[in-house]
Amino acid sequence: MEEKEAMIQLRGVCKRFPQKKDTIEVLHNIDLDIYKGEIFGIIGLSGAGKSTLVRCINLLERPTTGQVFLDGVELTSLGEKELRAQRHSMGMIFQQFHLLMQKTALENVMFPMKISGVPKAKAQERAKELLELVGLSERMLSYPAQLSGGQKQRVAIARALATEPKVLLCDEATSALDPNTTAGVLSLLKDINERLGITIIVITHEMSVIQKICSRVAILDGGDIAEIGSVEEIFRSPKTQVGRELVFHDGEKKEAYVGHVPYCYRTVFKGDSANEPILGNMMIEYGAPVNILSGNTRNIKGGVFGQMILQFPEDAEVRGKMIQYLRDRKVEVEEVEYV
Amino acid sequence: MFEQGMLLLVGEAFLETLFMTLVSTFFAYVIGLPLGMLLVVSDKDGIYPIVSLNKIFGVIINFIRSVPFLILLVAIMPITKIVVGTIIGPKAASLALLVAAGPFVARLVESSLKEVDKGVVEAAQSMGASPFQIMTKVLLPEATPSLLLGFAIAVTTILGYSAMAGICGAGGLGAIAINYGYYRGDKEIMYVMVVLLVLIVQVFQELGTRISRHSDKRM
Numbered sequence: 370m371e372e373k374e375a376m377i378q379l380r381g382v383c384k385r386f387p388q389k390k391d392t393i394e395v396l397h398n399i400d401l402d403i404y405k406g407e408i409f410g411i412i413g414l415s416g417a418g419k420s421t422l423v424r425c426i427n428l429l430e431r432p433t434t435g436q437v438f439l440d441g442v443e444l445t446s447l448g449e450k451e452l453r454a455q456r457h458s459m460g461m462i463f464q465q466f467h468l469l470m471q472k473t474a475l476e477n478v479m480f481p482m483k484i485s486g487v488p489k490a491k492a493q494e495r496a497k498e499l500l501e502l503v504g505l506s507e508r509m510l511s512y513p514a515q516l517s518g519g520q521k522q523r524v525a526i527a528r529a530l531a532t533e534p535k536v537l538l539c540d541e542a543t544s545a546l547d548p549n550t551t552a553g554v555l556s557l558l559k560d561i562n563e564r565l566g567i568t569i570i571v572i573t574h575e576m577s578v579i580q581k582i583c584s585r586v587a588i589l590d591g592g593d594i595a596e597i598g599s600v601e602e603i604f605r606s607p608k609t610q611v612g613r614e615l616v617f618h619d620g621e622k623k624e625a626y627v628g629h630v631p632y633c634y635r636t637v638f639k640g641d642s643a644n645e646p647i648l649g650n651m652m653i654e655y656g657a658p659v660n661i662l663s664g665n666t667r668n669i670k671g672g673v674f675g676q677m678i679l680q681f682p683e684d685a686e687v688r689g690k691m692i693q694y695l696r697d698r699k700v701e702v703e704e705v706e707y708v
Numbered sequence: 709m710f711e712q713g714m715l716l717l718v719g720e721a722f723l724e725t726l727f728m729t730l731v732s733t734f735f736a737y738v739i740g741l742p743l744g745m746l747l748v749v750s751d752k753d754g755i756y757p758i759v760s761l762n763k764i765f766g767v768i769i770n771f772i773r774s775v776p777f778l779i780l781l782v783a784i785m786p787i788t789k790i791v792v793g794t795i796i797g798p799k800a801a802s803l804a805l806l807v808a809a810g811p812f813v814a815r816l817v818e819s820s821l822k823e824v825d826k827g828v829v830e831a832a833q834s835m836g837a838s839p840f841q842i843m844t845k846v847l848l849p850e851a852t853p854s855l856l857l858g859f860a861i862a863v864t865t866i867l868g869y870s871a872m873a874g875i876c877g878a879g880g881l882g883a884i885a886i887n888y889g890y891y892r893g894d895k896e897i898m899y900v901m902v903v904l905l906v907l908i909v910q911v912f913q914e915l916g917t918r919i920s921r922h923s924d925k926r927m
Binding site: 427429452453454455456457459460461463467468469470471472480481483484485512513514532538 | 825827828830831832833834835836837838841845846849850852853923924925926927
């Protein structure tokens with residue numbers, strides 16, 4: 370991967386929470402670089418430490434040890450006052466929106482500007498522009514209680530953008546929304562990233578969110594970064610157990626599946642190989658059937674991918690030939706332990 | 709039912725009661741509002757935790773709150789004597805009212821402010837808001853409907869206290885109820901006073917509820 374300038378750098382970040390008897394370490398020694406202008410995903414099952422990690426970026430949670438840099442400035446060395454000033458260049462949106470319930474959409478968007486001392490007239494003008502950007506100019510004077518979930522999140526996005534941040538942190542921003550609304554909010558985030566060049570960090574437990582907008586992704590597992598790479602790489606060949614769980618089953622518990630089945634392989638077809646009936650031809654050529662256990666198609670930034678879990682014949686020779694046949698046709702084949 | 713002199717007396721007492729209640733409530737908020745804010749801010753999960761200070765104020769407030777008002781009124785008489793110069797009359801009673809109502813209001817304010825969603829506070833922190841800005845621009849405005857409801861409770865409770873203060877010659881409807889109704893055994897007058905007190909409570913409570921509901925934008 371080419372050298373890129375880092376926007377966020379985490380160095381040896383640990384976070385421990387003191388409990389009654391002992392302490393729980395939620396993050397172990399995290400090193401992470403997030404580049405300028407990218408949409409970076411952090412995914413993990415619940416309890417993996419995602420929310421703590423994102424809160425360590427803007428120091429809503431102070432790391433127990435380690436350093437956090439924002440655009441070259443070490444946040445962990447700043448006092449409260451300087452830190453507050455730096456926070457103006459980081460916007461954040463939340464799963465439950467966290468809007469001021471007693472204020473209109475317009476006042477909500479003006480709020481961070483009020484805090485950072487922007488004159489009222491200017492703040493109002495900019496708030497109107499931002500509400501237009503998120504497509505809510507006609508709901509300007511509505512209170513949050515009068516808006517739908519998707520609209521609330523749009524107000525929250527406008528609010529997060531009010532102080533012209535360099536970074537936008539999204540903590541499970543679409544987890545409380547239905548699929549249609551989620552798609553709308555995600556494409557808005559993508560649009561903001563492209564138009565304004567803001568670095569976006571997306572925390573989620575849904576692989577589908579990562580696939581839609583992220584360029585790179587880190588898989589968080591038990592407080593460690595299990596895997597990190599481009600979304601395409603991770604999707605095509607997840608190297609860890611948790612990575613496979615997230616990619617194959619979108620994070621659902623694997624107990625719900627069949628369990629151990631012998632001779633199972635995961636195959637990944639790229640979009641352009643879909644025109645040829647590869648599987649059919651292979652079965653005719655070797656005169657042996659394969660058992661399709663599951664399959665789906667995913668839209669990832671790089672194109673369309675189809676994945677299938679196949680059970681190959683017991684005969685090792687035929688099995689080997691079949692796998693080679695697929696590999697010759699640029700289909701990725703990888704043995705899996707469970708289905 | 710009453711002769712004119714009695715009517716005049718009751719009218720005067722009615723105004724006295726209103727005056728005493730509202731003035732005491734005002735001063736109770738002068739003390740209770742900052743104290744309640746302090747309790748919320750300094751809480752261990754608050755926006756500027758100072759746990760020892762929080763504990764100290766908590767214990768003092770609980771101590772005062774656990775003494776029944778009538779006992780408090782008598783118990784602080786030595787202090788009242790020093791501060792006010794007398795232990796009878798409306799002025800003497802108002803000190804006791806203040807001592808009792810201040811901590812009560814502080815708890816009401818505390819519970820209203822704690823109702824504000826922690827996430828909203830977190831969002832404000834993520835924008836770089838200072839603890840002072842969070843208090844004035846987030847907690848107080850967001851808690852306004854609840855604070856107004858609390859205000860109605862405070863007024864009606866202090867009204868009850870002021871009636872009790874009638875026992876030390878504080879005047880008002882409570883004094884008439886005690887002097888004419890209780891000491892002289894004139895039940896008629898006592899019931900009239902009770903009805904009047906109930907009416908005042910109803911009016912304040914209803915008013916508080918309506919203003920609170922009207923100000924709340926969550927529905």
